[in-house]
Amino acid sequence: MGFSEAIFKVINVSGCPYYKRGDEFIITGNALLLEHNKGSKFISTIIIDLPQKRRECRTLIAQLTKVLVEYERIDRIPESTISCGECHGEIKLEHKKGATIALVEDIKQYSTDVNTIASLLCNFSIFKTLDETSLKNFVSLLRLKKFAPQERIISKGEPGKNLYIILSGLVNVVDQDGISITKLLNGDVFGEMSLISGDPVGATIIVMEPTTVLFICGQDFLKVLNRFPSLQMYFARLLSRRLAKSNIMISKEFSSGMTGTLSQMPPVELFQTLNYNLKTGVLKLNLSRGPANFLFRNGAIVQAQYGRKNGKSAFFSVLGEKKGRFQFLPGLSENEMNMPEIGMFMELLMEGLRKLDEQVQM
Structure with missing residues (x-):
């Protein structure tokens, strides 16, 4: 699942030395004030994509950051115009929430023109990693579908079939008890975890307002993923960001040792959690073909x-294991701490997932 974004476009320039009319700034992230009994904490995760081949203006960056701090979340930013006139020039930027609706209509109008659709989608974060030719190849595999409010797009526990990209609308991500986990908007991605890991869908997606999506079938998605390394890195970062949000409590439990089953936490998720949280210790697994042991040093595997x-x-x-139990024990000996890594973690993970996919297709 992805993250919402807001696009601010330059609509007027007067003597600005950095930017031109039509340049776009894309903002993602949150800026939240959390209250608790020991005081308050302000948490900010703001990413601003600047126009390509342009110098950065820190004054304007501060202005854009201020917008997100004021409204806390991307989806709360209203249609607005902001100005930056701190230097010798002046610049105005406009944010329109209705841009995605126009995009959907354009895609419907040119549904058979791959070149046109590619040009309309090039600013979506998932497609920014691809060059023009690769983007057109990817777009040619996409299909358009509409969903009405209260429809279920995917359900927890069922096999993963498609990768979905939201063009417009709003959906709710809920757990097995019907409790909302998060909400997704235009530009967000979902369905990728079950396709990459081979595990059942981990949450139910329910439509909250009329929603239009692009989707690609799982088999085509895995072929595209194997073909374009830049997409592998995009989804690796996406999975890591998801784990960073969902595994805070798990990380605390790992600090003092933890046990569990692979049905609760499949191997892909287990390994990524240890890697992302830079854990050091021994992971012991009791599996169908006997015991397995992995040594982690600051999240890297040094012995398997x-x-x-x-x-x-x-x-x-x-x-590839589906059943078994695991236990993580913090700490390594001095000799174990000096062992070399068996390989770069994300490269190992992607190669392993490719091998699993090949076995399924045999």
């Missing part, structure tokens, strides 16, 4: 053993 397999081979084999 499963039956007679060691290193990368052991890691790839454990990724």
Whole structure:
């Protein structure tokens, strides 16, 4: 699942040395004030994509940051115009919430023209990693679909079939008890986790207002993912950001040792949690073909053993396991701390997922 974005477009320039009319600034993130019994904490995760081949103006960046701080969330930013005139020039930017609706109509109008659709979607964060040719290849595999309020797009526990990209509308992500986890808007992505890991869908997506999506079937998505390394990195970052939000409590439990089952936390999620949170210790697994042991140093795997397999081979084999128990024990010996990594974690993970996909298709 992705993150919402707001686009501010330059509509007027008078002597600004940095930017031109039509330049766009894309903002993602949140700026929240959290109250608790020991006081308050202000948490900000703001990312501003600047126009390509332009110098940065920190005064304007501060103005854009101020907008998100004021409204807390991207979806709360109203249609507005802001000005920056701190230097010798002056610039005005406009934010229109209705831009996505026009985009949907344009895509419907040119539904058979891959070149036109690619040009309309190039500012979506998922597509920014692709060059023009790659984007057109990806777009040619996408399909358009509409959903009415209260419809379920996917349900927790069912096999993952498609990757979805929201063009317009609003959906609710709920758990097995019907409790809302988060809400997704235009530009957000969902359905990728089950396609990448091979595990069932982890949450139910319910439509809150009329929603239009683009989707690509799982088989085509995995082919595209294998073909374009830049997309692999996009989804690796996306999964890491998701884990950062959902695994705060898990991370605390790992600090003092933790046990669990692979049905609760599949191997892909388990390994990524340890890697993202830079954990050091021993991961012990009791699996169908015997015990497995992995040594982690600051999130990197320095030793892997499963039956007679060691290193990368052991890691790839454990990724495919569905049942078993695990235990994480913090701490390594001095000798273990000096062991070399068996490989770059994200490269290992992507290679392992490709191998799993190949086994399924055989």
